[in-house]
Amino acid sequence: MKNKPSLGFVGVGRMGANMARRLKDRGFAVAAVFDSRPEVARALASELGARAPAALAEVTASADTVLTVVSDDRAMRAIFAPRGDSLLRGARGRAFINCATVTPSVHVEIERLARRAGARTLEACMASSIAQARQGTLYLMCGGARTTFATLLPVLKALSPAPRYIGPAGRAAQVKALVNMVMNINTAGLAEGLALGSALGLDLDLLREVFAQTGAASRVLETDGADMQNREHACWFSATHAAKDSGIALALGRRARLTLPLAAATAHQYARMTRAGLGELDKSGIAELTFRGRGGRGLPRVR
Amino acid sequence: MKNKPSLGFVGVGRMGANMARRLKDRGFAVAAVFDSRPEVARALASELGARAPAALAEVTASADTVLTVVSDDRAMRAIFAPRGDSLLRGARGRAFINCATVTPSVHVEIERLARRAGARTLEACMASSIAQARQGTLYLMCGGARTTFATLLPVLKALSPAPRYIGPAGRAAQVKALVNMVMNINTAGLAEGLALGSALGLDLDLLREVFAQTGAASRVLETDGADMQNREHACWFSATHAAKDSGIALALGRRARLTLPLAAATAHQYARMTRAGLGELDKSGIAELTFRGRGGRGLPRVR
Numbered sequence: 001m002k003n004k005p006s007l008g009f010v011g012v013g014r015m016g017a018n019m020a021r022r023l024k025d026r027g028f029a030v031a032a033v034f035d036s037r038p039e040v041a042r043a044l045a046s047e048l049g050a051r052a053p054a055a056l057a058e059v060t061a062s063a064d065t066v067l068t069v070v071s072d073d074r075a076m077r078a079i080f081a082p083r084g085d086s087l088l089r090g091a092r093g094r095a096f097i098n099c100a101t102v103t104p105s106v107h108v109e110i111e112r113l114a115r116r117a118g119a120r121t122l123e124a125c126m127a128s129s130i131a132q133a134r135q136g137t138l139y140l141m142c143g144g145a146r147t148t149f150a151t152l153l154p155v156l157k158a159l160s161p162a163p164r165y166i167g168p169a170g171r172a173a174q175v176k177a178l179v180n181m182v183m184n185i186n187t188a189g190l191a192e193g194l195a196l197g198s199a200l201g202l203d204l205d206l207l208r209e210v211f212a213q214t215g216a217a218s219r220v221l222e223t224d225g226a227d228m229q230n231r232e233h234a235c236w237f238s239a240t241h242a243a244k245d246s247g248i249a250l251a252l253g254r255r256a257r258l259t260l261p262l263a264a265a266t267a268h269q270y271a272r273m274t275r276a277g278l279g280e281l282d283k284s285g286i287a288e289l290t291f292r293g294r295g296g297r298g299l300p301r302v303r
Numbered sequence: 304m305k306n307k308p309s310l311g312f313v314g315v316g317r318m319g320a321n322m323a324r325r326l327k328d329r330g331f332a333v334a335a336v337f338d339s340r341p342e343v344a345r346a347l348a349s350e351l352g353a354r355a356p357a358a359l360a361e362v363t364a365s366a367d368t369v370l371t372v373v374s375d376d377r378a379m380r381a382i383f384a385p386r387g388d389s390l391l392r393g394a395r396g397r398a399f400i401n402c403a404t405v406t407p408s409v410h411v412e413i414e415r416l417a418r419r420a421g422a423r424t425l426e427a428c429m430a431s432s433i434a435q436a437r438q439g440t441l442y443l444m445c446g447g448a449r450t451t452f453a454t455l456l457p458v459l460k461a462l463s464p465a466p467r468y469i470g471p472a473g474r475a476a477q478v479k480a481l482v483n484m485v486m487n488i489n490t491a492g493l494a495e496g497l498a499l500g501s502a503l504g505l506d507l508d509l510l511r512e513v514f515a516q517t518g519a520a521s522r523v524l525e526t527d528g529a530d531m532q533n534r535e536h537a538c539w540f541s542a543t544h545a546a547k548d549s550g551i552a553l554a555l556g557r558r559a560r561l562t563l564p565l566a567a568a569t570a571h572q573y574a575r576m577t578r579a580g581l582g583e584l585d586k587s588g589i590a591e592l593t594f595r596g597r598g599g600r601g602l603p604r605v606r
Binding site: 127128139141164166171174175178179180181182183185186188189190192193195196197199200202206207210211213214215216217218219220223249252253256257258259260261262263264265266268269289290292 | 430431442444467469474477478481482483484485486488489491492493495496498499500502503505509510513514516517518519520521522523526552555556559560561562563564565566567568569571572592593595
C-alpha cells in the first residue's frame with residue numbers, strides 16, 4: 001500500500017459523491033467509482049478524473065481501499081456477494097470501509113466473507129449529513145478490528161475530525177441504529193408539537209424559541225424546526241431512510257424482547273409517509289402528516 | 304399597594320415553598336401560606352415567619368398578591384370557587400399569579416371569575432424545576448392582560464431573569480402544555496434508546512456520549528440520561544405530573560382534530576407508570592418501564 005491508498009467508491013449518491021470529492025481534495029487518488037445508476041457514476045468519474053467501470057470486481061482491482069455507501073441490507077449483500085461480480089473478487093489485501101446504515105448483523109456477515117477472501121472490513125457509520133461529508137466534518141462511529149481501524153485512520157481522518165472506535169463488527173451499526181431511532185422519535189414528536197401549536201393559532205417562531213429554552217429543546221429542533229414550520233423539505237436525510245433505520249432498531253428491539261412504543265409509533269409514521277408518496281422528502285417532512293390540512297398538498301414537486 | 308407587595312402562597316409543595324423562600328430572600332414580606340396539608344403549611348410558615356391560616360379567604364385578606372402553585376384543574380377550581388371559602392372572597396384589588404400547569408381554558412375561566420370579584424390574574428407557567436425556583440432562575444411564560452403582567456413584574460423578576468409575556472389568558476398555558484408534551488416524548492424516546500442499548504450490551508456512558516454529539520441530542524438527554532442509566536429517580540418532576548401534562552396536550556389535540564400518535568404513546572406510558580405505583584418517581588423513571596427486568600423492582604422505597 002502506498003503512503004495514501006488509492007480509493008474506490010461504490011454508491012455515489014448525495015453522501016458518497018461528497019465523500020469522494022472531499023478525499024480527492026485531501027490528496028487521495030480516487031481511482032474508480034461505481035453506482036447502480038451508471039450515468040451517476042460516469043458523471044462523478046468525469047468530474048474527479050476517475051474510472052467508472054461496469055463491474056464491481058474492477059473497482060476492487062483498481063483501488064487499495066474501497067468505500068461503500070449503499071442504501072440498505074440488500075444492496076450491501078449484493079455488492080459483497082460470495083459469487084458472481086462482487087467487490088470480493090480478487091479482494092486479497094484490500095480494505096473496505098462500509099458507511100451505509102444497515103442491520104448490524106450484516107456487518108458481521110460481510111466481515112466474515114471478506115476475511116475469507118483475504119480482505120479487511122470496517123464499518124464507519126455516519127451521524128451527519130451531506131454538508132459535513134463535503135467538509136470532512138462527519139461524525140464517524142467505527143466498528144471492526146481495532147487494527148483495521150488504526151490502519152485506515154488516514155482515510156477516516158480526512159472525513160472526520162475525530163473518528164470514534166466503538167467496538168467489533170456490528171457494534172457501531174447498533175449505536176447508529178439507536179442514534180437514528182432516538183433522532184426519529186424526537187423529530188416525530190417535534191412535528192406533533194409544532195402542528196398542535198399551529199392549530200391553536202400560536203406564533204410558531206415564539207413557540208420554537210420557548211422550546212429551545214426549555215425541556216423541549218433538542219438537536220432536531222435546531223435542524224428541522226424551522227423547516228417543519230416553513231414546509232422546506234428538500235432532502236438531507238429522506239423519510240424512506242428514516243423508516244428503514246427505525247425499522248432496524250425495532251427489529252433489534254424485538255429480538256431483545258423489549259416493548260418500544262415510541263419507536264414503533266415513529267416507524268409507523270415514517271412508513272405512512274413513504275406510502276403517501278412522501279418518502280423522498282427530508283425527515284422534517286413528517287410535519288406534512290401532523291399539520292392540519294397539509295398531507296404534502298401544495299408542496300413543490302419532489303424530484 | 305406598597306412598594307413591594309406583601310405575598311400569600313397557596314400550594315407550598317416542593318415548588319411553591321422554594322418560590323416563597325426565594326421571594327422572602329429578595330425582601331418581599333410573605334404574609335400567609337396555605338396548603339391542603341395543614342402541617343406542610345405550618346412548617347413553612349414557621350420557617351418564614353408567616354401565618355398559616357385555615358381559610359383561603361384569610362390568605363387573600365393578608366396579602367396584596369397571592370401566588371398559587373396547586374396540582375391540577377380540580378385544585379385550581381376549588382381555590383377559586385365562586386362560593387364558600389375561596390381566594391375570591393374579599394379579593395377586590397388583589398392580584399393572583401397562577402403557576403400550576405392546568406388546562407388552558409381553566410385560566411380563562413378563573414380570570415373571568417376574578418375580574419367579577421374586582422381582582423386580576425396572571426398565569427405564570429414554569430418550565431423549570433425546584434432548584435431554579437430556589438435560585439430565582441425559573442423560565443416563566445406569562446398569560447393574561449399585558450397591564451397585569453407589567454404591574455407584577457417586580458415579583459416575576461425575583462423569580463425569573465426574563466419573564467416572558469406570551470399573550471392573553473390561556474396562551475401561556477397552551478405553550479407550557481406543548482413544552483411538556485414534547486419534553487415527555489423526548490424523555491420516553493430516550494428511555495427506549497438507552498434500554499435497547501443496555502439490552503444489546505452496549506456501554507451506556509459511550510452511548511450517551513454519542514447521542515450528545517448527534518441528532519439524538521436533547522435537553523432531556525442532559526437532565527435525565529444518566530438518571531435513567533443509574534436508576535436515580537428522586538423526584539424533580541413526577542411521572543404523575545408528566546401524565547397529567549401530556550393529557551392536557553392530548554385533549555387540546557383532540558379538540559383540534561389532530562392525530563398525535565407520539566404524544567398518545569407517551570401519555571400511555573406515563574399512565575402505565577402511575578398504574579404500576581411508580582407515579583411519584585421522577586419522569587426519568589419511565590426507564591423502569593423500558594429497561595429489561597426493571598419495572599421498579601429493587602428501587603429505593605418511594606416516599
